[in-house]
Amino acid sequence: MIPVLEIGGTHVTAALVDPRDGHVTARTRGPLDAHGGAEDILGTVRRCADGLPAPAGARWGVAVPGPFDYARGIALFAGVGKFEALYGVDVRTALLDGLRKRPGDVAFVNDAHAFLLGEWSTGAGRGHRRVVGITLGTGVGSAFLADGRIRESGPGVPPEGRLDLTELDGRPLEDSVSRRAILARYGDRDADVRDVAERARAGEGRARRVLDDAFTGLGTVLGPRLADFGASALVVGGSIAGSWDLVAPALRSGLAAGSGRGRWVPDDADPGAGPPPPGAPQSPEGAASPGPDRGARAAAGHTRVMKPADRPEDAALIGAACAASAEDRPRG
Template identity: 70%
Template sequence: MIPVLEIGGTHVTAALVDLPGRRVVHRTRSPLDPHGAAGDILEGIRRCAAGLPAPPGARWGVAVPGPFDYVKGIALFAGVGKFEALYGVDVRAALLGGVWRRPGDVVFLNDAHAFLAGEWCGGAARGHRRAVGITLGTGVGSAFLADGLIREDGSGVPPGGRMDLTEVGGRPLEDSVSRRAILVRYGDPAADVRDIADRARAGEERARRVLADALTVLGAALGPRLAAFGATALIVGGSMARSWDLVSPALRGGLASGGWVPDDGELGDGELGDGPDGTQPRGAPAGAARHTRAVVPAGSADDAALIGAARAAATG
């Protein structure tokens, strides 16, 4: 069993992962205050990790959002609205010296990278040679994967693989697509994104339009990159993906306007893979239409990043 941590914007999860079985066998979760003092944030992470029955000396995988120095384990959060008290802090040293069952080593990776790697191992990206993952929560996380490996450069890939560094209309993408941007545009200080989604389902036009506009912008920005990358799947995770009934139509429309037209059928885990490029539906007759552009929600939303972090720990 491989011990892992997933550090999110408002929580931390510690888990033991059975990597061959692609399953999480033990999990603990604790809240984090993203605006708290550095000592309080680190103590919350250590306390959650210490509650995991991991063997002493194990190598841990840790999925954490950027900006972060993943090789050295140094937090570089600045201008992202969370964990800014940790700027310059050696998180690796804090974990190696502060967990009850001390790790033998800690491997850090980007949380969106961990998410897509986990989905490729056994979730919605399984069977796709080239896939892109997007996480929609506090901001926009992204990952580009080819033949099981994360790519941070190449055709269609933004600098460092980070869509949040791209611009739309001369402004950062997250000025249009993020929790902050959606709340500002909606204009009700008492509402959160979940409330806006509920109001959109109830028929409120303003709520529906705010969400649709943000997701259409995201799709239009992604479309040309997916086409250039040769992606056959876009996997969407994060808290906003739980409102898939609202996310999917606007996102798919934006993707089409950006030149990456999704298939009408949304294919999920296990439905691809007979063809030499991994895109022919299993059991399809010769000459059947090929499903080459699937847009799907995460197949294992709560487990994908944990499985991806375990994969990183196992490979070093």
């Protein structure tokens, strides 16, 4: 079992994970103030990690959003509305020296990359050779994976693999698709995205239009990239994806408008694609081999649009364990 941390904009989670089958145990979780001081943030992370029965000398996997120097473990947050107090902080050393049971090493991985690695190895993306993952929350995270490896360049892949560096209608994508953008467009400072979603379900036209515009726009940006990348699956996670009944129709509409090359298939389950058994062959990233290629069984040019599998909150934890267990670890 590998000890892991997932550091998010509102919470931190620690767990023990078996990357071969995605089994997660001994979980601890707590709220995290991304706008707090550096010591407050690091103290919260350390306390959560110390609550885990991890052995001394273990290699930890840590999923964390960018901008971040994943090779050195140094935070580079600036102008992103979270963790700005950590700019320039050596988080790797803070964990190596600050945990009660000193780790042997710490492997950092981009949280969106970890999410997709987890979904590809044991979740919704299992069996797809080329798959894209998107996380929707305080911002837009993205990952492009081919044959078990995260890709940061090539056809369809945005600069550095980061969809947040692209534009929609001449403006940064996150000015239209993010928690802050949705709430600014909605115009209620006391609401959260969950409130907007509930009002949309209750029939409020303004709430529905705001959400439809955001996710249709996301689809128009994604559509051509998925086609160029040759993705057979798109997996959408993050806190906002919890409102899948509202996200999916608008997203699929935008995908269809954004690219005439491809058909966007509903996220019906494939009953033949269960998690691999313990001891399954390992991918280059240390994730379990996904087995038969589901993408090859789909018609050419079709992309399956899916929410995460049964345990969406576990995907990034599993991906962080894959990163920590591999000799050639993926970098964000």
